[in-house]
Amino acid sequence: MIKINDSKFEHIANLSDHLSFQNAENLSKINFTDGKIDFSSELVNRWIEPAAEPKHRILNPESTMSMWLNGKIKSDLIKKNHTVSPSLFSKDSFFRFYKDYADFEWTKTITQVDTIVGYEYNDDFEQVEKKILQDRKIPSIAINLSVDDKAVSDYLKSLGALDQSTGKISSLMIPLYQVYFKGNNGNVLLSTVQGAKPDLKRASSDDFFYFKVDFKKLIKQTSIPLIADKLGTFNQLEIKAKSIGKDKIKLESELLFLNGDANALIQLLNTFKNGFNSSLNFNIDIPANK
Known part of the structure; x- marks a missing residue:
């Protein structure tokens, strides 16, 4: 046993993010706020050579x-x-x-x-x-x-x-x-x-990669019940990636919920409760949209 400040995880101990994950090559952070999940990750890039000026x-x-x-x-x-x-x-x-x-x-x-x-x-x-x-x-x-x-x-x-x-x-x-x-x-x-x-x-652009999906429009334009059932809680997902050094990139994403008044983690658990374990019962009241 050693003190965390004496380990290679010293940096992560000072983070205020809700969830943090670190290994030898990656550092990821997740935050859950009302109606939104923010995710960011700095990771080693073995797949793409980003354009010098995207x-x-x-x-x-x-x-x-x-x-x-x-x-x-x-x-x-x-x-x-x-x-x-x-x-x-x-x-x-x-x-x-x-x-x-x-x-x-x-x-x-x-x-x-x-x-x-x-x-x-x-x-x-x-x-x-x-x-x-x-x-x-x-x-x-x-x-x-x-x-x-x-x-x-x-x-x-x-x-x-x-x-x-x-x-x-x-x-x-x-x-x-x-x-x-x-x-x-x-x-x-x-x-x-x-x-x-x-x-x-x-x-x-500063980013070499960008992705966005509007879930409301996606559900409206598809006729797959599973999509409407599992994605109907969400509003929009946006993902960006930029180069931050040789063979290293920073990935940032934002997942917005239709209900902006309830914590995103609670909404996520309620949406996928059967997917995680059908025996779990997350009976948590979520305020209605204003």
Whole structure:
């Protein structure tokens, strides 16, 4: 037994955060206040080489979900995750084409027309193909990548996965939605909106990574009961990361609750009480929203 002030944990003893965690490489802090959880962590970075002067496209602040990353994947990670797969989003494909920038944006819900192929019998009792058009509500999603657009285009063509007249990517490669490809000047846009044209202007930032999700909009635009059940308590999650030295980054996040009048820890326990242990019973009164 030694005094904490005489140990390598001397720094953590002076912290006033609600929860603190420290090991040889990381220092993390969590604070629970009314309607909000703040999390920060200083950690060794073995995955990304952040851009020296990060920049990003200006994404829609009203998006349901948005993300951007300005940094290169470390070569050791590329070698470790090398696989062979015909999927556009496989590790092999992503690491092979990705340069130093990617962003993702889910702005709203749109309508796509799907062609449903069925069969019926004609007057001669012959089975004939019948195509039916069906409207389907899907997310308006755009993924912008800094890549060799010609190499990606040639790759898709080699797999027979790109309709060159429309830019549509084969549903065998991306089965959920109709996704369209557009590439020029070292950039590739993958979007559920045909003919989408992103603004490639970039703004400077201290952060090389950013992620945000609006839970109210996410629940409204999805029809998955589990999402509404578990995430309906939350308002918004925002995560940022910046470089603070060689191979070291600082991660900061903020989770906001819809109810801003009750302590976030109590709300979290009530939301996931069955997930933690169905035998637990957190019957704690939470004040209603004002």
